[in-house]
Amino acid sequence: MVNSTVQVLPLAIVVGLFAIFIISGLRHHARKQSEYGLSGVYTGRIGIGAAIASNWMSAASFLGLAGMFYLKGYFAMAFVVGWTGGYVLLLVLMASQIRRFGKFSAPDFVGFRYESEGARTLTAFILIIITIIYSVAQFRGIALLVSWLLGIGYVPAVIVGSLLLVMFVVVSGTLGATRNQQLQYFVLITAFILPLMLLTRKLGYFWILPQFGYGAAISDLYLQFGFAWSEPFLNTTLFQWLALCFTLMFGTAGLPHVLSRFYAVPGIRDARWGVVWGLFFIALIYWSAPAYGVLARLFEARNNIPFNAGDGQAADMVVLTAATLGGLPVWVIGLLAAGGMSAAFSASAGLLLSGAASFSYDIYPRLIRRDASENDKIFAAKGFFLIMAAIVTVLTLKPWGVIAEIAAFAFALAGNTIFPAFLLGIWWCRANSTGVISGMLTGVVITFMPFILGDALPMVSRLFPVTSSAFIGAPLVMIVMIVVSRLTAPPSEEMRLFLARDVHDCQ
Amino acid sequence: MDENTTGKSFSFFRPRGETMRRETRVIKMILAGWLIAIVGSQIYVYLLEVNYSALLLDEWTFFNLPIHFWLTGQFLPLWFIIICGLFNFWMDRHASNVNSLDGSLRFRVKSAGEEEDSW
Numbered sequence: 001m002v003n004s005t006v007q008v009l010p011l012a013i014v015v016g017l018f019a020i021f022i023i024s025g026l027r028h029h030a031r032k033q034s035e036y037g038l039s040g041v042y043t044g045r046i047g048i049g050a051a052i053a054s055n056w057m058s059a060a061s062f063l064g065l066a067g068m069f070y071l072k073g074y075f076a077m078a079f080v081v082g083w084t085g086g087y088v089l090l091l092v093l094m095a096s097q098i099r100r101f102g103k104f105s106a107p108d109f110v111g112f113r114y115e116s117e118g119a120r121t122l123t124a125f126i127l128i129i130i131t132i133i134y135s136v137a138q139f140r141g142i143a144l145l146v147s148w149l150l151g152i153g154y155v156p157a158v159i160v161g162s163l164l165l166v167m168f169v170v171v172s173g174t175l176g177a178t179r180n181q182q183l184q185y186f187v188l189i190t191a192f193i194l195p196l197m198l199l200t201r202k203l204g205y206f207w208i209l210p211q212f213g214y215g216a217a218i219s220d221l222y223l224q225f226g227f228a229w230s231e232p233f234l235n236t237t238l239f240q241w242l243a244l245c246f247t248l249m250f251g252t253a254g255l256p257h258v259l260s261r262f263y264a265v266p267g268i269r270d271a272r273w274g275v276v277w278g279l280f281f282i283a284l285i286y287w288s289a290p291a292y293g294v295l296a297r298l299f300e301a302r303n304n305i306p307f308n309a310g311d312g313q314a315a316d317m318v319v320l321t322a323a324t325l326g327g328l329p330v331w332v333i334g335l336l337a338a339g340g341m342s343a344a345f346s347a348s349a350g351l352l353l354s355g356a357a358s359f360s361y362d363i364y365p366r367l368i369r370r371d372a373s374e375n376d377k378i379f380a381a382k383g384f385f386l387i388m389a390a391i392v393t394v395l396t397l398k399p400w401g402v403i404a405e406i407a408a409f410a411f412a413l414a415g416n417t418i419f420p421a422f423l424l425g426i427w428w429c430r431a432n433s434t435g436v437i438s439g440m441l442t443g444v445v446i447t448f449m450p451f452i453l454g455d456a457l458p459m460v461s462r463l464f465p466v467t468s469s470a471f472i473g474a475p476l477v478m479i480v481m482i483v484v485s486r487l488t489a490p491p492s493e494e495m496r497l498f499l500a501r502d503v504h505d506c507q
Numbered sequence: 508m509d510e511n512t513t514g515k516s517f518s519f520f521r522p523r524g525e526t527m528r529r530e531t532r533v534i535k536m537i538l539a540g541w542l543i544a545i546v547g548s549q550i551y552v553y554l555l556e557v558n559y560s561a562l563l564l565d566e567w568t569f570f571n572l573p574i575h576f577w578l579t580g581q582f583l584p585l586w587f588i589i590i591c592g593l594f595n596f597w598m599d600r601h602a603s604n605v606n607s608l609d610g611s612l613r614f615r616v617k618s619a620g621e622e623e624d625s626w
Binding site for chain 2: 074211429506
């Protein structure tokens, strides 16, 4: 997709959209200061749902998922099911209960529940690692879009994209703009579905619901070009599919920025119904994403462009490829690019800010400077934000996979560490600090084991694939937590009383 | 202190008190519906692929999509929304009948220097 010319109109649309977001954020900020710290302003359960969906949308959803369909066909359905099914776990096992703890971040929750500063600090470190990995996926998306918009190569685009992100955070922070998440979701969904409707209409398919209409493209690919999507497990196994799917589900239920939504909503009922609406809004994107992958393949086949399964950059840009090869107007392509840029920017800015806050609040005053003042903590947060941005930039220069795969690795880490800690912390009163620390450390080892032992022991990579290790890993971590907790002293009587009386209403 | 010496021991599989027992019963039903749908649909798709020709999966369409695309990509997310909605309806009724705690924050964190307090 890289050409050497600047895409003037799309660039103007991207700049205009960000200006609208900042102005809207300033209006919101002036009208009503948020009481909840982590959130924007809420307008009922649908608004909460839109905020959850907006918070969730990232380069992985907007660009990466379509790229996975383009590359892997039916296998990518594991992402759709994993990233939606995780919300069921979140709702029924965690949403209400987390609220009853009244803690506002994952380290806060773990520190309070397990009565352990060590567990809290470990959670903060893990959260920062998750943030860095997940941000690499976002930075890659930003870099690819910047590369296309400015007509520059990938490496300079990574640098420019990172600088733009830091500038965006600084400008937003200096002006005091808060995110208007409802507006952002509306823009994202419009930017994603409108081009799809235009594409399917142009092809003569059922365009009113392009989420179904793209089925005709699958038939056309088969009838005209002999390309079959009809053997779902031809190149992968059922185990691989389920392992990826469940890893993404466990990770969804353990991702700190997803969990934080439940701390930030006024009532438990609102939080619960917000999840349902959020899931619906997220599903709207995921029902549509496969269409881009399929249509990109169709347009390439019609234009005699050979399919290259090893071209990750092409895969991550198929949303724009489909729109470009489909002959859509430039302003529509610009809207699509603006949507992708907005999703990647807000996801990475939010993640890096929460990682910086975690450092300044959970690590800096506890491990580095015990007498740190509030000003020191703010300074530390700013400094660590820049350090993390620099680390992510360097890692993005040579990423280890396509956007969705990098994101899945972050989900695997969350699924192997935060998810078991929360699940047993809420539902088993005997889980203690030694158990959770042992479990989370085991989870970290399991997540990184394929990198360390994968070559020497191929079985490790088969059982714990890089993107899918939590399928077996999370249950293993829970077993470790249970065994270690059983062998060591139980939590305090006060904590068990709190869990029984205040979290679960045991009579 | 052994777990059993306190009167407050519980787990997901050993709920304590009527409220928790009812809640975990519903959660187990929802999770069963969630798990069976995911694993069952994939086993079904796998068996279709193994036992029938690939052509059948392409020709057997539902709402314009090959059956495996529709079942996994369209139906499962819809199913998740449905079971989440059912859970919420049950929780709304259950919470209003059994206790008045749903809808309130028990604790909150105050600014630095203040003690935690309950609402």
